[in-house]
Amino acid sequence: MLVNAPESSSTTSTTKTAAPSSLSWQKILAISIASSLLLAAAFPPLNLFPLAWIAPIGWLLLIRTPVLPKRSYWILYLSGLLFWLTVLYGVGNAHWATRLFGWPVLCGYLACYTPLFVAISRVIVHRVRVPLPIVAPIVWTALEYFRAYFVTGFSLALLGHTQVHLLPMVQIAEFVGAYGVSFVMMLVAAFLVSSIPTIWNEPSHPPDPKVLRRIVLAFVAFVIAIGYYGFGYFLWDMNGMQEWGYRGDHHDENARSVRIGLVQGSIDTVFGDPTQSSRTFEQYTALTDHLAKAHPDLDLIVWPETTMGDHMVFELGADYAPPADLPIDVQEHKKRITDRANGFNGFLKDLAVNRWQAPLLLGTSALRYGNQRLDHYNTAIHVGHEGTIINRYDKVHPVMFGEYVPFGDYAPFVYDWLPIGGGLTPGKGPVAVDVEGVSLVPCICFENTVPQLVAGQVRQLHEQGHDVDALVTLTNDGWFWGSSILDLHLTCARFRAIENRRPMLVAANTGISAVIAPSGHLSQYSPVRKTTYLVAELYPTNRPLTYYTRYGDWFAAGCLVLTIVGGVAGWLIRRWKAQPPL
Known part of the structure; x- marks a missing residue:
């Protein structure tokens, strides 16, 4: 056998003292x-x-x-x-x-x-x-x-x-x-x-x-x-991957393409800054004004994670019950929640119908008032042509130490030491965003760094009858102030495109926003910490699910079994x- 046999020590099977090492x-x-x-x-x-x-x-x-x-x-x-x-x-x-x-x-x-x-x-x-x-x-x-x-x-x-x-x-x-x-x-x-x-x-x-x-x-x-x-x-x-995602996308040449705008602002995260939410929203609305004017035929406009400022979804759950220490009348509390929800819905209609005249996929927050509890979700909302929310995706995989602390439910005082509040509530599962016949699967923030999550979402939606054409990530990487974490994050997005053989769109605050072909090639990408936008053209695909999408981490799991x-x-x-x- 060509491979070197392991070098054995000079001890015998009955010796219990290790031989001295020549290595210091x-x-x-x-x-x-x-x-x-x-x-x-x-x-x-x-x-x-x-x-x-x-x-x-x-x-x-x-x-x-x-x-x-x-x-x-x-x-x-x-x-x-x-x-x-x-x-x-x-x-x-x-x-x-x-x-x-x-x-x-x-x-x-x-x-x-x-x-x-x-x-x-x-x-x-x-x-x-x-x-x-x-x-x-x-x-x-x-x-x-x-x-x-x-x-x-x-x-x-x-x-x-x-x-x-x-x-x-x-x-x-x-x-x-x-x-x-x-x-x-x-x-x-x-x-x-x-x-x-x-x-x-x-x-x-x-x-x-x-x-x-x-x-x-x-x-x-x-x-x-x-x-x-x-x-x-x-x-x-x-499969023609060298054509950078056109011939390699396996799309129907007679199918209609869709044009999607990805907006990238540049607001570094500063905790304790009372103006940050408003500055973020103002910057993104101004950028989107320019985008909509330059490209009036867009089928979707995408904003990164949590860029809506103080504008968010309010939901009064069917299981609503007021907290024991509620300082106001229950009916008044319910009315305030409903009024804020209606106000937000009217605000969205003005943006989509009157201002930009295009459907939207926006990163924001959602507050759900349930049975004596308030759930806080990191959310992407899909706003249609009529200005109403068609569906929404709630992030299912919070970031450790960024959005939750391990065992924080048992030691909630830990959240008082960190700037992340009381932690996020995980969502229930994936959703498909239909854009004129092209089906997108959104994920939020570092979810695209988790390979089994993205492949599982594509597989689950496929089993439910949704043929996924592309992936899209909404992320706020302003936490990292333009550091190399942005490059590591983009690398993960490129691998998710390869693993699932689907284009990946990335809308990232502070960068790096990108249009990634199924080969992992960067068809377009933005500079770090620059305000800009990208316009992607996507087609429906007839590409089958990859082996990795269908069967997940079979190979790595086998390695773990052998190691054990x-x-x-x-x-x-x-x-x-x-x-x-x-």
Whole structure:
């Protein structure tokens, strides 16, 4: 077999004391920090994406090492923390509380995956005796999949996301999602590590003289990378993807296209500014005046998330019951709610019918008065030609520390420390927005960073008889003050387009607004923190659901199952043979 067998320690099955390691903690620190910095450089703002193919080599070398010194996993944790603090620095830009609490807590949690990757992989490699090129990509993919679901999930900055600038490298996502891209990259890196001699030699492990084997392993890594690129190019070209979303959209040439305007203002989020809501609404109405004048034939105008200022939906629920401490008469309270709802509806009619003469898809808030409770939704409302709300989408996946705090329902005082209020109420599910025969699926804010959510919404609507033609994201990225978080967010939108093979429209406050083809190509995109608008042309599509849309994360879930099996097997072997810790 060409792959190097795992290097065993000099201990026997009855020895309970680990052999000393020739690696000092200083070497561990240098190796792990190097991997973290190389991987961080592959992400925005530097975008040195080829580095991502070699960045994991340091961590893989530590997996291959027979014995690690004490405190190695703490050092690995620190290297992971350095990576996440660097890549997600912009998360803390909105408020001092997110800088001092949300940003470090989030990064501290994500940093756990680096030592977990090394530890689990070492158990399977050294105890179960499975070769590194098999173990590393499976465990890495499993952990990416796990963090996409754990505590509502966090799928920003996956390893495979670094390759979005070279489109043939990411086309496999229509079958296996971004996880498949990460798998291939880690596979190549593991073969490279297996092809190089051990940098440090244990006394019982002299240098491997089989140079030819190492050359062959390096060649295998090269062949995998080139073959993978070729297959991606085939997928890219097979359906005319190089036509940037026209021939590749599989639309009916006789079908009528629709024109959709995406409005981008530039209002950075400043908590405590009493003028921000009004300034935001005024800026967006002025921009839309220019858009409607320049393009009077629009079929839809889209505003980003929560850009309606103080104008919002008021709903009196059928289960309405006043709170016990209501200071006014119940009927008076109901009348005030109804009056505000009617006033808002009249306001929308004036905008859609009289001012812009076009249907609207607007990001706002919705307040629902129910049984002694007030539910607050992050909402997108579809306003038709007559100026009435046709339907609305309530965000189903709130952002951790941005819109809710884990276990905040059990410790509500935590919300008093943060600028996000009392948290959002999740919506019930997806909706289809019909625009002259073209069906759009809206999502809000960071929902488009959650691959299983978007694919699940498309699949659910398809099962309900709605053939989805395109995706649309309404997001307010003013929280991040023009930082590289905007680029990470856009990358996720591009992957959702590829995974589902549907165009993706993005209307983003402060940017980056975009029109994305099913290949992931940026047909149009806006500058960061500039006021502008884009006009997209969409057609109905006859493109079938992709494998990923139909079956979801089958591949990554399989990696998780294999990782659990391997980890349990390693634990049982250690107990059976009384082996020392690795």
